[in-house]
Ligand SMILES: NC(=O)C1=CN([C@@H]2O[C@H](COP(=O)(O)OP(=O)(O)OC[C@H]3O[C@@H](n4cnc5c(N)ncnc54)[C@H](OP(=O)(O)O)[C@@H]3O)[C@@H](O)[C@H]2O)[C@H](O)CC1
């Protein structure tokens with residue numbers, strides 16, 4: 001079982017927050033104080049010498065958190081300037097603003113004001129959090145352009161930007177950000193640090209999130225018991241969403257996303273025979289097309305498949321002599337040969353695609369899918385699939401599709417179009433849970449919470465996560481939508497997110513073939529499709545991290561042993577983050 005860090009949608013976060021407040025054990029004001037304290041604490045941890053801070057406070061509770069940050073930095077002897085809005089915020093934010101007013105003034109939140117005065121050491125962005133309801137316009141849009149933009153010399157206007165919960169204006173469910181006013185560029189200046197509350201949200205990990213958030217710290221604000229206590233527990237919901245790489249810190253002692261499979265480094269001692277570790281069959285293409293499949297096959301062996309066989313057509317077989325000697329070779333010319341091969345039930349994982357050719361893939365897939373072996377479909381196999389609805393219908397739950405965006409668009413054009421479509425921000429409204437008409441619209445997820453119900457009046461922006469989940473449900477197989485942000489979704493709605501923005505050199509010819517081989521090897525070893533795809537993604541990126549720039553795909557398979565050793569070590573020693581006190 002792979003186990004990562006749970007990721008919550010903003011709707012789930014609000015439901016948990018509401019449940020906590022409804023319990024009477026914690027007030028909104030206390031949560032806001034804790035949120036502000038977490039941010040101020042992180043600022044002081046990074047920049048222990050008191051300096052100048054500018055805190056930008058928006059109209060809602062995110063702004064309320066900002067007033068707390070301002071007060072606590074002031075108490076720590078920082079020189080604090082607050083820019084705020086002249087509105088009537090909710091009671092908690094209003095109270096925090098009042099407390100700040102006892103200490104200092106509030107200048108208007110305008111671009112002109114932001115530009116004026118001495119430059120600050122730290123800028124705190126508490127303009128919008130989860131409550132953005134429409135694209136920012138007018139003065140607010142100008143401010144965001146200033147906060148997230150650069151000057152003519154390319155330098156960021158706000159060096160050391162700390163975002164409260166998220167960079168403002170950004171959709172935490174989709175990782176999308178609205179366009180800035182014409183002529184004001186795009187969101188291209190990342191925060192140095194983002195402090196999110198309780199759990200990461202999808203947008204922190206996909207889309208623009210990893211680039212815009214900078215370092216991500218997820219702070220404990222004392223909601224854990226409500227997160228875990230709900231009927232069935234969030235952890236047991238079928239549509240669990242997890243992050244599988246700890247590029248962020250979690251401050252409440254929860255497990256962070258280390259890999260998590262006790263079985264990863266161990267081979268079964270109960271069944272020490274090579275067949276106990278599975279047999280992966282990698283289908284290769286015709287003459288001069290076999291390199292990709294050889295990469296996959298070598299990787300399948302390195303990740304621990306007991307046996308791996310490469311299967312080109314007869315006329316390409318001689319090309320596959322040579323290293324590695326551990327690899328077996330077998331000619332498979334067409335569907336009949338493959339059916340014959342699959343009479344051996346010990347062949348328990350198949351890998352189609354890399355260099356296999358579209359027609360050959362179609363022929364072989366038609367023979368293989370009814371045998372219901374665990375199967376990876378990549379590259380040409382995905383193109384073959386997109387040409388033939390019958391093949392698509394023959395997919396089964398032990399299949400893993402590994403498309404990049406282009407392949408995904410060929411397979412699921414309507415979902416790809418939705419991803420490109422207009423992007424309304426999320427808007428949530430609390431409604432009467434007693435109204436059966438309204439209740440009927442709520443998702444089953446939300447109905448689990450014994451608290452105020454939440455209604456989406458506009459959906460959050462349709463994201464890569466939504467698209468991958470819908471694709472998986474539609475085709476009944478695991479869909480791994482590749483990219484620097486990879487989403488891996490299973491037909492039951494479970495999904496895993498992985499960010500690899502830090503290894504741009506992984507975008508190199510053949511890297512996808514290695515990933516396909518890795519997943520095939522893990523499937524051969526008996527990992528469930530979602531886990532095999534997730535672990536494959538994780539180890540793939542980690543091998544590239546270990547090598548650094550200059551990597552070519554041929555380097556990857558032989559880096560796997562070191563990564564496996566490292567993962568085992570991290571699992572035994574430091575898989576639990578240190579808890580920081582909430583004071
Ligand atoms: N997760 C937790 O447990 C806690 C979170 N906290 C913080 O609270 C925010 C969410 O607060 P909320 O008040 O719901 O939302 P925001 O602060 O992001 O903003 C809402 C206000 O912004 C106005 N708005 C929305 N869009 C625009 C726009 N484009 N232009 C101008 N104004 C906009 C909105 O006005 P409406 O007219 O739409 O109502 C609201 O006034 C969360 O992110 C955390 O930071 C708690 O402090 C602790 C617990």
Ligand SMILES: [K+]
Nearest residue numbers: 125128164166
């Ligand atoms: K913010």
